[in-house]
Amino acid sequence: MMTASGLLGMFPHVYAFVAVGVLAFILVMLANIADCIDAMITSRVAGQQIESAKLRHALWKLAKEWILLLVVFAIDALMAACWTKLPFLTVITAIAMIAVEALSMVEHARLRKDKLIKLPGHLKDLVELFGEDELRDLIKQLARKKLNLD
CATH class of the missing domain: 1.20.890 (cAMP-dependent Protein Kinase, Chain A)
Known part of the structure; x- marks a missing residue:
């Protein structure tokens, strides 16, 4: 039976690995929430009603992003058993997801300006x-x- 000290002996960077992974999940969630709030502000400026279907779509998008991050995190965990110490693929994927949300917010700003x-x-x-x-x-x-x- 594997104990926590045995796991730390095999994988001494587990705490940092998990902390970076959790941080990636939280940052993607915050970017998604910021984009959702920005979209609501844009709808109000446009005089449109906020639809619950769009809010459900934002939650579904967050769920899909987290599922993808979870898969990438699992791949990183497999890679960590061999040679990496941090979840590099998870970080890169999270940065890409946050960039997509930022571009969406730029589009909202352009719409508000127009x-x-x-x-x-x-x-x-x-x-x-x-x-x-x-x-x-x-x-x-x-x-x-x-x-x-x-």
Whole structure:
């Protein structure tokens, strides 16, 4: 039977190995939560309602990322038995996942900066004000004038 001291004798860096792995999981979770909050802020700025389906999608994305990290961590553990002392593949994978979340947050910032983000809400207001048929006729008339078809 293997004892804790026997495991430490075989693998003296187990505490650091596990600490780095747990830190990778936590950082990926924090990046996912930050992206989710940023997406909610972007939705509010756009005047859109926050949908529970998108929140469930964010949780599902986090679950998939953690599953992948767990698989990579297991591969790192196998590699650690041979030659590595830290979970390098887990760290690289976590950095890639965090970079993807950061790029998503950059896209949200661009959307908030762009004035066209409120266009769907304004179009909906116009449809409610004029009615769908009247708005369609108005757009056709404007297009004819602009293209000199009259």
